[in-house]
Amino acid sequence: MTNELVSCSALCRTFGSLKALDDLDLTLKRGRIVGLAAPNGAGKTTLIKILAGILQPTSGSALIDGRSPGVYTKSITSYMPDRPSFAEWMKVQDALDLFSDFYADFDLTKAGEICRILQLDPAARIRTLSKGTKEKLQLMLVMSRNAQLYLLDEPIAGVDPAARDFILHTIVAGYNENGTVLISTHLITDVEKLLDEVVFLQEGRLLLHRSADEIREAEGKSIDEYFRELFRFEAWKGEN
Amino acid sequence: MFAKLMKYEWKDSMRVFLPLWGATVALGAVNGFTMGSEVSLRNPMLNFIVQILPALLLFGLSFGMFVVAFVLIIRRFYNGLLGDGGILSFTLPVTAAQHLAAKLLMALIMLVGCVLAGLLASVVLIAIRGDLGRVKELFLMLRSQLDGYRFTVPVIIEMLLFCLLAAAFSVLRLYSGMAIGHLFRTHRALWSVAAVLVMGWIFNYLTIQSGKILYNIAERTPQYWNIDSFSALLDRLPLFLGIGIGGFLLGSVLLWLLTHYILGRKLNIL
Numbered sequence: 001m002t003n004e005l006v007s008c009s010a011l012c013r014t015f016g017s018l019k020a021l022d023d024l025d026l027t028l029k030r031g032r033i034v035g036l037a038a039p040n041g042a043g044k045t046t047l048i049k050i051l052a053g054i055l056q057p058t059s060g061s062a063l064i065d066g067r068s069p070g071v072y073t074k075s076i077t078s079y080m081p082d083r084p085s086f087a088e089w090m091k092v093q094d095a096l097d098l099f100s101d102f103y104a105d106f107d108l109t110k111a112g113e114i115c116r117i118l119q120l121d122p123a124a125r126i127r128t129l130s131k132g133t134k135e136k137l138q139l140m141l142v143m144s145r146n147a148q149l150y151l152l153d154e155p156i157a158g159v160d161p162a163a164r165d166f167i168l169h170t171i172v173a174g175y176n177e178n179g180t181v182l183i184s185t186h187l188i189t190d191v192e193k194l195l196d197e198v199v200f201l202q203e204g205r206l207l208l209h210r211s212a213d214e215i216r217e218a219e220g221k222s223i224d225e226y227f228r229e230l231f232r233f234e235a236w237k238g239e240n
Numbered sequence: 241m242f243a244k245l246m247k248y249e250w251k252d253s254m255r256v257f258l259p260l261w262g263a264t265v266a267l268g269a270v271n272g273f274t275m276g277s278e279v280s281l282r283n284p285m286l287n288f289i290v291q292i293l294p295a296l297l298l299f300g301l302s303f304g305m306f307v308v309a310f311v312l313i314i315r316r317f318y319n320g321l322l323g324d325g326g327i328l329s330f331t332l333p334v335t336a337a338q339h340l341a342a343k344l345l346m347a348l349i350m351l352v353g354c355v356l357a358g359l360l361a362s363v364v365l366i367a368i369r370g371d372l373g374r375v376k377e378l379f380l381m382l383r384s385q386l387d388g389y390r391f392t393v394p395v396i397i398e399m400l401l402f403c404l405l406a407a408a409f410s411v412l413r414l415y416s417g418m419a420i421g422h423l424f425r426t427h428r429a430l431w432s433v434a435a436v437l438v439m440g441w442i443f444n445y446l447t448i449q450s451g452k453i454l455y456n457i458a459e460r461t462p463q464y465w466n467i468d469s470f471s472a473l474l475d476r477l478p479l480f481l482g483i484g485i486g487g488f489l490l491g492s493v494l495l496w497l498l499t500h501y502i503l504g505r506k507l508n509i510l
Contacts, residue, residue: 015425054330054509075333085327087320089252101244102332 002066005030005149005180006051011060013046013204020046022204023060028180030148033171033194035212035223036184038201039231044184045082047201048153051182052079064149075103078147082154082184084134086126092137093122099141111144114170132159139167143174150181156190164190188224198223200230241334245342249316253346256312260305261357267298268361272368298361305354313347317415318432322422326509336504340415340496347411348404398481405488412495413439419502425510443491450487 006028013021021043028034038044049055050062053069064073086095092115099106115122118136126134139155152171156164164187172194175181185191198215200208207230212223219226271294319325321339329339366372391399413436421432458465467473 049509052331054327054507056506056508071333071335074331077331079327079331081327083324083327085324087252087325087328089255094248094251098248098328101247102241102334 003029005065006182007061007063007066008047009061009063011047011050011062012058013043013050013055014058019204021050021057024201024204024206026199026206026209028182028197030180031178032196033175033181033183034197034199035188035191035195036182036199036201037186037188037223037227038207039186042201043204044201045153046204048079048151048182048184051149052077052081052151073149076105076148077151078103078142078145078149079151080138080142080153080155082157084126084138086134086138088127090126091122092120092124092126095126095137095141096122099144103145105146106141107144107146110174111140114140114144114174118166132163135159136163136166136170139170143170146176146179148176148179150175150179152181152183154184156185156187168194186227188227189222192223195223200227202231241332242338242342245334245338246345249342249346250349252316253312253350256308257350257353260301260308261353264298264301264305264357264361265364267294267301268364269368270294271298272365275365275369298365302358302361305357306351309347309350309354312350313411314414314418316346317343318418318422321503322418322428322509326507330507330509336500336507340500340503343415344408344411344496348407351407351411352404395478395481398478398485402481402484402488405485405492409488409492409495412492412499413443416495416499416502419499423502423506423508439495447487454483 004027006026008024008026011021011024011026012019020041024043024047026047036044036047046055050057051064051069053074062069064077067073090098096108096111096115099111100108118133118140120129120133120137120140126137129137135155136159139152142150142152150171155171156167159167168191171181171183183191183194192212195212197209197211199206215223215226221229274294321329321343363372366375417436417439418432420435421428421430424431467476
């Protein structure tokens with residue numbers, strides 16, 4: 001087993017004339033929590049979807065544990081999408097059964113424990129849950145796996161600060177320590193204390209890939225401040 | 241993994257179809273009691289409620305079952321594999337072929353189930369009215385009309401296979417149309433409809449061309465094709481069914497390969 005878990009080489013994905021990913025080279029090692037930050041539309045979700053195997057690259061390659069996205073990589077990758085993806089008919093119990101049936105690394109005891117803390121009724125229909133609760137349910141399922149790679153796409157977007165704390169705590173407490181967590185977000189302040197490494201994308205290209213401590217020491221500022229500095233827009237000052 | 245996929249396909253589909261099929265058979269029973277009821281002669285309103293309404297409901301439900309089946313076949317494939325549900329489906333450690341096979345098998349189960357529920361409703365209706373004996377008479381009359389032709393087991397199997405493959409071909413045409421449509425970034429539903437229509441034209445063209453080839457082959461054996469009676473036509477039924485089975489099988493394989501290629505290699509869930 002090599003220490004290299006994710007390896008993207010000259011990865012491109014275009015949507016018509018738009019280049020969502022442009023010649024991206026990226027390597028992630030095992031046992032790291034990596035923050036994937038970029039302005040909106042810079043290719044975060046596209047990269048994660050390609051790694052999850054639900055979007056195909058236009059060219060280049062993306063490998064997980066040395067293999068292209070497929071049945072094997074899906075069995076070792078735990079993916080939390082940017083929006084709930086459960087079927088409308090499902091109850092919480094159906095979602096638990098589904099994960100338990102399909103993923104050998106799913107820890108039903110851990111999932112049940114988180115369900116209890118969240119006071120989630122297994123008989124509740126998922127469509128009746130609030131947005132925040134659906135996100136928590138999705139995260140609970142994803143983090144109850146002992147996966148090698150966790151792909152979390154905007155896990156704290158659109159939820160209240162208390163829910164954010166719960167989600168972040170669940171990530172830290174739940175992940176397999178030999179695995180790698182890739183968290184896509186632009187709410188960097190909330191996640192930066194968890195991060196070992198940071199990846200910044202700009203217009204589909206890799207702008208920066210450094211350790212979080214290195215950024216803080218070398219730049220003398222937090223990752224959030226550094227992000228704001230790099231991606232700052234000139235403010236509009238009105239017409240007068 | 242295929243069995244596990246089928247478990248969830250079954251769970252989702254039967255949630256809708258078991259009540260629907262049950263209601264159809266129950267309405268068959270209700271019609272068995274109400275059809276020709278003497279109450280109708282005394283009160284026109286009661287006549288409508290007791291006699292006409294159950295009959296209309298049974299007719300509507302029998303037709304509606306197939307409409308629901310086709311809507312569900314389309315929705316379950318589009319939402320479950322190409323829409324938001326595809327995010328969950330395609331992150332399961334399952335091959336595209338298994339996903340496609342599970343959807344197709346469930347679609348066929350739904351369609352066959354609708355046919356069986358319709359037949360069962362008719363049998364229940366007839367049995368309650370005590371008319372099962374007349375059905376036998378009807379079959380005997382039909383046989384005499386067919387010049388005593390006997391449907392042997394192989395021919396019946398061929399007929400069933402023909403119907404199943406025709407249904408599979410229709411379902412796969414919808415699937416491949418939706419798969420093509422999802423490759424586009426916008427107006428996916430519109431592109432899906434266009435793809436289904438274009439494939440329809442292509443298959444019609446291919447059918448006509450195949451027909452011409454078969455006609456040319458048939459011309460070489462004119463004595464075999466000298467069909468001068470209905471029974472002579474029926475004698476050639478296995479051959480006609482065989483040609484149909486071959487055509488639908490070939491078409492289904494082509495559509496399967498196309499859909500599988502898109503799901504496996506060109507998946508584009510936005």
